[in-house]
Amino acid sequence: MKKIVTISLGVFVLVLVVIFAMWFGSMQNQNNTNSNINQNQKEIIQRNDNNLVLDMQEVARHNSASDCWTVVRGKVYDVTEFSALHPGGEGAIIYNCGKDGTVGFDTKGGKGSHKDSALDVLSKYLIGDLVVYQGK
């Protein structure tokens, strides 16, 4: 048993050391000020430049874990990156790729509700308002 504990502890310490060493390394190299949020916004602007029509048809095209759009309360979000960071696990979001995820968001898949701060988090990934065709 002692062997297994020693190996596990060794791996744990090694991984932490590597991660923190890489982090310090990356901090020293990071002189460009592009934050992730700015990059997100740039991408969103690019998408808008492409003259995309944000209707359900377009959303439905992005229906995989590697390209995941969803709709919450009439707004379209690209949650591809966020799904990995979702506190409730990736699975909860991936269900809603390419679909209207409003009900899933409001009810946490039938098991509760999100706090208001969750909408703020989501807003970082906003692409735009969903286009709904009247009469259809």
Place this chain on the structure above:
Amino acid sequence: MNNFFKKNIGWLIFGILALTPVIRWFLIDNLNFKFSNISTIATSFGQITGLLGIILFALNLITGSKIKIVDKIFFGLPDALNFHAIIGALGFCLILFHPILLAVRYLNFSISKTAMFFVPQGFDAISWGIYALGIMILLMVLTYYVKLKYNIWLFTHKFMILAFALAFAHIALIDSDISRDLFLRYYVLGISIISIVVYLYNVILDKIFYNNLEYNIIRVDKLAENITQIELEPKAKFISFIPGQFVFIKFKSNNLTQEAHPFSISSDNNQKNLEFTIKSLGDFTSKISNLKVGGKAFVKGAFGKFSCNYFPNTDQIWISGGIGITPFLSMARSLPKNNNQKIDLYYCVKNKSEAILLDKLKEIEKNNKYFRVISWFSDEQGLINAENIAKLSDNINNKNIFICGPVSFMNNLKLQLIKIGVKNNNIHWEKFSFNN
């Protein structure tokens, strides 16, 4: 009930308890999503290690509590404590891999986010988990790599409950499969609460309600340089026990530390007084000879299933190495006179001067024609082995064999006996992992 179930039922029950939530986890969501790419696979294994880790931690607390029900479910407390040590170590390793595997998904994003995942941010769900892990690592390092005195180690080990309480806050608050799935939520939180209650019962209530019975020391005999025999008389209530069992004793003496230590009873179970024959093997037991007649002792028990009574009406072989003779003395003294159970007791010591209880055993032999004592002196005859025993006792493959003595003595004999065809389930031993 055959010997296999008699001896392993505790491991089976607790094994099923540990694996149930993992099986449930595999059933709740579509597995394609959970194992679709490296990041989701790592996250999934991170969740499984966390889930199994916390359940093992909870079962570890339960099996580490010295309560009767654990003694009953397992093959005695020593067996439960073996389980306790194994799942404690396994659970700890799983919990170490839990954050590492969960951190993989952050690598997709940035190294700084990955690093920050390991840094507590205050008092949120993830931070509680980090604090719990920190305390666990510290306590496990003390357990495995620092040689502390038993009473000091025991004191530090009690802080495991703090690590568990923080881990409990972590699983209760975190948004995860445990919070989404009702079965998992009630199961994990339920077992965690039970384990906290059992732990607190053992540590606190036990002291308040005096589960320990009070005894007076009425005899302290130094049988040899390093062996002391003491006799305790109950002040009022007394414990009942099965021969072969042990109790925890706390001595009220200025010479000894106050924590409870386990000792095998060597007296007959038909009398109220308890007799113990104790060899000085460590810090605590070396001071036993300083005890004085008239001193007080608090006794808790009795525990253990290392007893001929659990295998009634079977012919048996008892093998003792050195001070391992004590439970057999109790068993021999308690044998019913009209029983036709054939028993051979091997009393293995270095030489005749060490065979301090031989006269008492010969006395019992005289009065019971089915009971035979075979003394074995290793200085003259060499170390006893399974072949010697097979020559001296007939039909050993169909007998229940009890071994008690130093760990290497028990390990060697057990392996040799299995080699010559004795079934593993017919060999009984009690591996004390407590320190004396």
